Amino acid sequence: MTIYYNFAYLDEGTKKKIRRTLLKAVAIPGHQIPFASREMPLPYGWGTGGIQVTAAVIGPEDILKVIDQGSDDTTNAVSIRNFFRSTTGVRTTTSTREATLIQTRHRIPETPLHAGQILVYQVPMPEPLFKLEPRVSETIALHAMADYSLMYLKLYDQITRYGRIAIGYEYPVIVHDRYLTSPSPIPAYDVPKMHMSPALQLFGAGREKRLYAIPPYTRVIPLDFTDYPFDPVNTRQPCALCGAVESYKDEIVIDDAGNRQFICSDTDFCEHRR
Amino acid sequence: MSYVAVKGGSTAIQAAHRLVRKRMRGDPDAPEITPRQICGQMHLGVDRVMAEASLYDANLAAQAMLQAQGDMIEAIFLLRAYRATLTRFLDSMPLAMDTMRVQRRISAAFKDLPGGQQLGQTYDYSHRLFGYFDRLETESEIESGKTAVPPEPMTSVMDLLEKEGLMEPAAACAPPAENTQQDITQHPLLFPATRAQRLQSLARGDEGFLLSMAYSTQRGYGQNHPFIAELRMGEVTVEITPPELGFSIEIGTITVTECQMINQFQARSPEEAAFTRGYGLVFGHSERKAIAMALVDRALRAGELGEEALSPAQNEQFVLSHCDNVETTGFVEHLKLPHYVDFQSEIQTLRHLHKTATKDGADRV
C-alpha cells in the first residue's frame, strides 16, 4: 500500500488553520493561543509543535535550518531536517545567515538574525506559571489580569535561598510589556537575543496545543528585581576549537580524571570562526 | 560519544534504523506474519490499536502492530500519525445503537430482561490454563449463532429505568447540540470541557490509564456505586449524509462495545431522586475499556451533579490531560533527547552558587 503525503506532510486545510492561529498570535505578542495540534510522525515532546509551525509556514522557496542544542548535527535535528527534506524537497542549510526559516530546540543561534528570517521554537511547556499553578483555568485568569506575583514570589524565594536568581534556562520574560511568556528551555544567556530581534519568532507547543509569537522588534524583558537584575551565568572559558569567549559552550568531559573542554554549542558559528 | 556525536548524527540514525529493520523481521528461517493473520488471530489487539488511534481500519492497525514489533503504543502512534493526514469530508450520523447486531449482551443489574442475556465470546468463567480452549470443538451452530436474530428485541435497560422515573433523563446529561466545536481532533480541548469532548478523549484514552482511574473510584477515590445496566458488543452501521444527496447512506459497519452504567442516585428532593448515568463506547471488542470509561465518565460528572470533586478521577484536567498515550509516551520518552544546553546552565548556576557561598562564608569569618 503506497500512501501519498501532502507538501510538508499536513493537509492544506490544517496548515491554513495553523497560519490563522499564528496571525492571531502575532497580533497579541506573547499570548498563548490554543490550536488543534495534530499527531505528527514524530513523537509528542520531540518537537511536534515546532514541526507543525514550520510545516504551516514553509514554502518551496524557503531555505531551512534545523538545530537542536545549537547544533545542526544532533540526532533530533537530523531527523527533523530529513523529515522536511523528504516531505517538501526544500533546500536545507547549516548556515544561520543563509536560512530563511530556522527551527530550534533549546538555543538561539549566536549569529544575529536579520529581518525576514523566521525562528521557530519547539516548546515543551508554554505556560510559564505551570509549576506554580497547575490549574489551567487559574493561569488563564492570572494572565488576563496580568497578575504575575506568583513568578515574582519564586524569584524572591530564590534570592532568599541562594542569594541570586537561580534560573539557568527557560527564564521567564515579559513580552511587549504585557504577557509573561516562556522563552522555551533556552539558556538564560540567550534571552537578550529575543529583545527587539529583527526576525519573527514563532513558538509551537504540540502536546500542550498552544502557539504564540513575538513579532519583529518587540520588547522582551526578563523578569527581575531592581536590586537583583537579570544576570545570566556563562563560562568565561574560551572555545577549545575557535577560541570564542562570549559564545555559549558545551562542556565535554575528555578523560576519566574529569578534565573538561569547552566548545561552542552553536556548531555553525564555531565553524565559521575557525 | 556515539550517541550525541558532534558530527555524524545522520549515519548513526541510519544504522539504528537498519537494526530495527533486522529485528522486525525476526528469525529469517521462520515464515513472516502477515497482517491478515494478525487481524484473524490477534483481533483484540487490533481492536485496541484502532480504538486508541481512533481510526477504524483493521488492516492498517495490523500493519502498525507488525512495524511496531508488537509495541502497542508505538502501533497506536503510527496509526494516529497517519490519521492526522486524512482529509475530513463529513461527520457520520449518530450511530443507531438500538439497531446493533448484538454478539454479546449482558446486564448485571437484572437477572432477566427483554432480549435476554447473551454471553457471546468471553474469557469470563474460563480457567486461565494453557490449552484450556484446545479441547473444545468449534461447533457450526455456535459459529452461526453469532449473527442469529434474538427472539425478542433488546430493550435498553436505561430506557426502562428512565420511563419509570428512576434514571436521570438522557436528554438532561446529553451535550448541547448547538456547540459546533466539539471534535477534539479539529478544535483544541479547553477546560472546562463539555461531556462530548470528555467522552471523545476517554474513547481514545489509554486503556491502562482509564482502568487505573476507574479502579480508584471503586476504592474510595471518588464516590461511586456502579451497576452495569448493559454491556453490549456487536456491529452497527455507519451512515453519512452527503449534502448533495440530502439523505443518509450506509458506508459500512463497525464493531463497537458499549457500556451503560447505573450509578448512585442523587437527590435535591425525594421526588427528584434518580440514578445517574455513566457511559462508555469503544471501537472493537473491549469490555474492560468500555466499563472503565463509563466509570470515569461518571466520576468526571461530579461538578455537574453537585458533588465535591476531591479525587484524581473527578478532576477533569488531570484525567483528560494525561489519558492520551501518544501524548504521554512522547513527553516521558523525550527525556532521551539531548538536554545538555539546559543541563549546562544548571551546572553553571550551581557552580556559581557554590563559589559565591564559599566567598560569603569567608567574609563572615
Add this chain to the structure above:
Amino acid sequence: MSYRPVPILMARDLTLSFGTLRALESVSLEIYPGEVLAIVGESGSGKTTLLNTLYGVLAPGAGEVRFGENGELDRCVQTLPRQQLRHLHRSAWGYVHQNPRDALRMEITAGGNIVERLMAAGEKHYGTLREKALFWLQKVEIDPKRIDDLPTTFSGGMQQRLQIARTLISHPYLLFMDEPTSGLDVSVQAGLLDLLRNLVSEQRMAVILVTHDLAVARLLAGRIAVMQRGRIIETGVTDQVLDDPQHPYTQLLVSSVLPA
C-alpha cells in the same frame, strides 16, 4: 450640622439557596468605616455563607452588596467585573481564613508569604520587600529571625499571625474574618485576640467578623448581628445585645443553652 456616617458596605435583601436549603433569607446590613461588626449564631446558621456572599465569592439568588470608600456606595460586588473584584481582594479588602493553610503558601518562606500582595501591586525592589516583611513580622509578634523559615515549621497560632500579616500588608480598609481564633488553644487565642484588637484600631479598618464565640465578639466587636436559620434576627451595640438580648433565640444563645 449633624454628622451622619456613611456606610462603606451595604447589603440589601440577600437570599441564597443550596438546592432546597435556604442558606440566606432576605439579609440586610451595613458596615461603617472603622467599626467591627460580629456575626454570631450557632453552626449552620449561615454566618460563613453571609461572609462569603458579602466578599463576592458566593453569588446570591437575589439582593445585592454595594460598597465604596469615598462616602458613596457606587460599586456593586455582584456586577463588578471579575478582574476588578480580584484586584479588590488583593488590595483594599482582606480575608482571614479560619485555617491559615487555606491562605498561606506552605512551600514559600514566611517572608515571601507576607510580601506577595506587595509584589502583585508592583513592588520590584527585593530590599524593600525584605524590610516590609521584617516590619510586619514584628508587628504580628513573630521573631524576625524566622523570616526565611517555611510556615510548616510554625505553630498554629504563628501561622495565623502570618496570615494576618500577609493580609494587612496592603492596608485594607475592610477585613473579612471567619472564626480567626477558633482553631487555637485558649492561651494562644487570648494573645491573638489582643493583637487583632490593637491592629484593628491602629490600622483603622472596618471588620466583619464571623464567630460562634460570644466572648470573642464581646472583646472585638462594637456591633453584633445574630443569625438564625439564614436570617439576622437581632442586631445592635454588642454590650446591649449580649447584656439585654431581646429575641428569644439570642437569649438562649447568651445563656449558653445552645451549643455554638
